[in-house]
Every structure is written in C-alpha cells, then in structure tokens.
Amino acid sequence: xxxxxxxxxxxxxxxxxxxxxxxxxxxxxxxxxxxxxxxxxxxxxxxxxxxxxxxxxxxxxxxxxxxxxxxxxxxxxxxxxxxxxxxxxxxxxxxxxxxxxxxxxxxxxxxx
Amino acid sequence: xxxxxxxxxxxxxxxxxxxxxxxxxxxxxxxxxxxxxxxxxxxxxxxxxxxxxxxxxxxxxxxxxxxxxxxxxxxxxxxxxxxxxxxxxxxxxxxxxxxxxxxxxxxxxxxxxxxxxxxxxxxxxxxxxxxxxxxxxxxxxxxxxxxxxxxxxxxxxxxxxxxxxxxxxxxxxxxxxxxxxxxxxxxxx
Numbered sequence: 001x002x003x004x005x006x007x008x009x010x011x012x013x014x015x016x017x018x019x020x021x022x023x024x025x026x027x028x029x030x031x032x033x034x035x036x037x038x039x040x041x042x043x044x045x046x047x048x049x050x051x052x053x054x055x056x057x058x059x060x061x062x063x064x065x066x067x068x069x070x071x072x073x074x075x076x077x078x079x080x081x082x083x084x085x086x087x088x089x090x091x092x093x094x095x096x097x098x099x100x101x102x103x104x105x106x107x108x109x110x111x112x
Numbered sequence: 113x114x115x116x117x118x119x120x121x122x123x124x125x126x127x128x129x130x131x132x133x134x135x136x137x138x139x140x141x142x143x144x145x146x147x148x149x150x151x152x153x154x155x156x157x158x159x160x161x162x163x164x165x166x167x168x169x170x171x172x173x174x175x176x177x178x179x180x181x182x183x184x185x186x187x188x189x190x191x192x193x194x195x196x197x198x199x200x201x202x203x204x205x206x207x208x209x210x211x212x213x214x215x216x217x218x219x220x221x222x223x224x225x226x227x228x229x230x231x232x233x234x235x236x237x238x239x240x241x242x243x244x245x246x247x248x249x250x251x252x253x254x255x256x257x258x259x260x261x262x263x264x265x266x267x268x269x270x271x272x273x274x275x276x277x278x279x280x281x282x283x284x285x286x287x288x289x290x291x292x293x294x295x296x297x298x299x300x301x
Binding site: 034035036037039040043044047050051052054055058059062 | 121125154
C-alpha cells in the first residue's frame, strides 16, 4: 500500500489525501456543530416544564385563595341569638365581585 | 379562571425568561472565568448561546401573555414604549429597557463575526444590565415580587452572579501575580 502511494504523483497524492480527510471529517464536523445538543434539549424541556409548573401553581394558588374568600364563615349570623339577622347585605359585601374589581386595571388586586 | 390564563402565561413566561437570562449570564461568566474546570468551553459556549436565545423566546411569551390578557389591557405602546403604561410606569419601563438590551445582546451576538469585536464586547457587557434590570423588574413590577420563593431565587442567583463577576474582575490580577511568582503557573482569564 505504501509502495503504491509512493508511485503516485504529488498532485494525485494531495487530491487523495483531501478526499480522505473530507470523508473522515464529515460526520465529526456535523456533530461538532452543536457540542451541547443533548443539554440544549434538556434545558429546553426544563424551561417548558417549569413554565407549565409555575403557571399551574399560580392558578392553583389563585383557586385556593378564591375558594377561601368565597366561603365566608357563618359566625356573623349566629353571633347574636334573638337579634334579627340581616344576611343579605353583609353576605353580599363578603363575596368577591370579580367584574367590579377587574374594571380598573390600576387599582386591581389580582392574586398570586 | 379561564379569563386569567393569559395572565398566568405572562407571569410564568416572565419568570422563566428571567431564569434563562440569569443562567445565560452565569454560563457566560463560566466561559470567561473557568471557575469550574470540568465542562468543555465549546459545550459552555454552545449552551450559553442557546440559553440566551431561549430567554428571548420566553420574553416573547411574556409579551404575548400581556398583550392577550384582557384585564391588564396592554397594547403595543405599553409593551414597547417605556413609561407608556399607566400601571407602575417606572417598574414596567425597567422591563421594556431590559427587553431592548436583551435583544441588542442577541442580535449583536448573531452578527458577531461581521462586526468589530470592540462594539460586540461593549454591547455584550450590557447583559449585566439585563440581569440587574430584569431582576428589579420582576421584584418591583410583578405580582410575584412578594413571593418568598421568587425573592430567595433572586437573592441566590444574584449572589452567584456577583461572586463570578468579582472572580472575573480579580482573575487577571491573580493570574498576573501567579505568573510573576516563581514556580507557579497562571490560569489566565
């Protein structure tokens, strides 16, 4: 094999060398394009997962706080026996009014 | 709850964008300081670029959520012009400026080879501003500024960035000192 290559002209040898180099470096170069390809996928997945988790935890926290506010304790009515209770206005005041609070963006109190 | 979906998208997108930008800054500092010896520079650089790009994507998600949320009522002016918002103008302006700086860092990095190194470096240094202003925006403008978990995350990440920045500033002096000392080899920066 060495004998055969020695018989080749310098131009032919260079040409063959270049061909061999191109063939051998084709795959590693493609691999080297993104050295952190696996880590990229991992971080993209982590980012997406945390995006969903953070959003879901926000929604859950909001749902819990809303349900706590929406269910007022009936202590007010039972506090004074014998006295006629007026459940209407007091209960309405205790319940949240989303439409009213959402009408003014500056003074809003959107929960966590 | 359904009407608040875009609000959650905006907030979640903002938090993830901040985290990714912070990671990109930390990865960039790792690249220049080589504080941790193990990861290969090519791997760190590749991930640094990717994290920066991903941060821009999530800033887009943050803006999309704000634009589509019917309650907050943010239009193009509020999203892209500082102090145009009636809701916490200075704090929201911090976010607008942060977005422009982040985009500038990303665009100049994409055209890094076609522009003078000095200009690229100058713009790239504003990524410290991206981190600081973005953190302030998250803590002051956002609903989650009062969240203890977010506050702790900001504190820990800021500590890491500060420490790595100090190492970066002091590293050349350390390397020079070790070079001048006989029998010791400097690591450089």
